[in-house]
Amino acid sequence: MGGAHKRGNRKGRRHLPAVLAVLAVLMVTAACAVNPVTHQSQLSLMSEQQEIATGQKLYPLYTQMSYGLFQDPDLQAYVKRIGQRLAAVSHRPQVPYDFNVVNSSDLNAYALPGGKISITRGLVAKMQNEAQLAAVLGHEIGHVAALHPTSSYTRQVLGGLFTSVGSLVLQTAGVPGGDLISQAGLLATNLTLMKYSRDQEREADELGMEYMVRAGYNPAGFVQSMAILMDERDREPSQLESFFSSHPLTTERVAAANRRLERYGTQLRTPQALRRETFRRKTAYLRQVEPAYELMDQAKEALGNKRTGEALHLLRQATSRAPREALLWVYRAVAEDLEDHEGQALSAARKAVRLYPDLYHARYVAGVITFKAEAHRESLEHLQAADRLVPDQPSVTFYQGRNWEAMGQRDRAARAYYAVLKKVQKGPMAQYCYRRLVQWGYIRR
Ligand SMILES: [Zn+2]
Structure with a gap:
């Protein structure tokens, strides 16, 4: 007490x-x-x-x-x-x-x-x-x-x-390796301003x-x-x-x-x-793609309830109905990733970035998926773009650190993990950063 x-x-x-x-x-x-x-x-x-x-x-x-x-x-x-x-x-x-x-x-x-x-x-x-x-x-x-x-x-x-x-x-409480969907406000953002x-x-x-x-x-x-x-x-x-x-x-x-x-x-x-x-x-084009977005909304609900197979099915339909809509490809990349389709996840994420390079969600998801695929240079590029669009998000900084760590640049990784800990003190992401910094002797236990 x-x-x-x-x-x-x-x-x-x-x-x-x-x-x-x-x-x-x-x-x-x-x-x-x-x-x-x-x-x-x-x-x-x-x-x-x-x-x-x-x-x-x-x-x-x-x-x-x-x-x-x-x-x-x-x-x-x-x-x-x-x-x-x-x-x-x-x-x-x-x-x-x-x-x-x-x-x-x-x-x-x-x-x-x-x-x-x-x-x-x-x-x-x-x-x-x-x-x-x-x-x-x-x-x-x-x-x-x-x-x-x-x-x-x-x-x-x-x-x-x-x-x-x-x-x-x-x-976000960002989770290493897992749960991409609950990060980056992909499920819901509360926009109550005034x-x-x-x-x-x-x-x-x-x-x-x-x-x-x-x-x-x-x-x-x-x-x-x-x-x-x-x-x-x-x-x-x-x-x-x-x-x-x-x-x-x-x-x-x-x-x-x-x-x-x-x-x-x-x-x-x-x-x-x-x-x-x-x-x-x-509004003709908007009305043309709206049914695909309705599929996306259903898929988001399915993702929220961990029905990833169903979500993927809906998102594949959505992207084929409205193939120019970057946001649909973002969610499709997430669902492919959750179903462990690495190649499909990569190409969907890259497609989202190609269609709308200045969309935070596309850059963030591409950053995580290319990190997992060990395309570290490319991942850093996406994450840097994400950081420019919405600055100082701990999960973005975290994955920058993970890339530098994987590339053997320990000092830069440590700086990133330290920056994450300044913003987030709880959860798996913070634990990961803390463990590494202790392990590398940057902080004493
Ligand atoms: Zn009003």
Whole structure:
């Protein structure tokens, strides 16, 4: 009991400086800003410059965490155009907004500080027209315009973000040799960023619909997008978990949106202003590959329940239906590896990297599989790329060390193992590093 108590104290002390540093940052930067929507002054946790810098830093990381970009440049450009059109008529047009479609199957959309906004492939796949897409982007722009991501309500979440960037982004307990799938956030990543209040949600809904109308969309698209989310919540609650935890959607919100709709005249309430045709054309490829991603999602579930044979079967089908999708090859490589098909695992991992060299998950999985195949130079190349995409992940550093160890470069391996131990103190990966460092005389037992 005494031991546990002491450990608790030590841990508390170790975390104290970090906590103080964060508080200091928050205190220095907390200032009054004039809310561009209400024109009232409110407490803001950072200057606009800091807000933009934070968003710029987090955007690429969160894009990776959401399984990278959906690889359709034409669709990406289309979504950016719609987003910019809405941002231009918002209360904060001067923010350097950006918009992308990330490859997560979850139904989600999120805004980072500084106007960096992402929507998932899963959500776009459920939509039928451009007005629905504009509604979701408009809602997120509404949060940015009304300074919600930097308001005091989100203080704790943002404080956490500052400390966790780059260190806990894809937290894993990494297991040497085994269980590739539970590493690198391959099974699930929790993307809850912001937790907005009911009032903030209501305000974002109001602004979102207003921006849609200003940009010439049929505001009925707003209510339609809410209906899609409500329907899916009943059918597939797990894929909406992160969405609802940051944007709680209630029947009240839907009713309020319906009432708001009545305020707008009939001029825009036309089928043309829903812009269905362009949307269908621009999302044709996405809808074509979506069934393959549904197979991937089933395979992920099977992998989570250790039914690897079934998962492999599904992933082989998925990759043959949509052979250009890197993420499908990533999972196929993992399943082939679990079934001990070394050659197949290698070629699937290399294919994933060829299709999307800047996808963290592809680089990480390729790094591990080529390490196992003793292709150490190639493995180090993949792991270095993974480290560039999402810095300082302990499991990446660990496999870099394993390669150097296998190549007889003990000093470099020891440095890597030491870096791993600074981040992870428990589990097989930490044990491996510790054992080696003791064995080689770098640390005394
Ligand atoms: Zn929201």
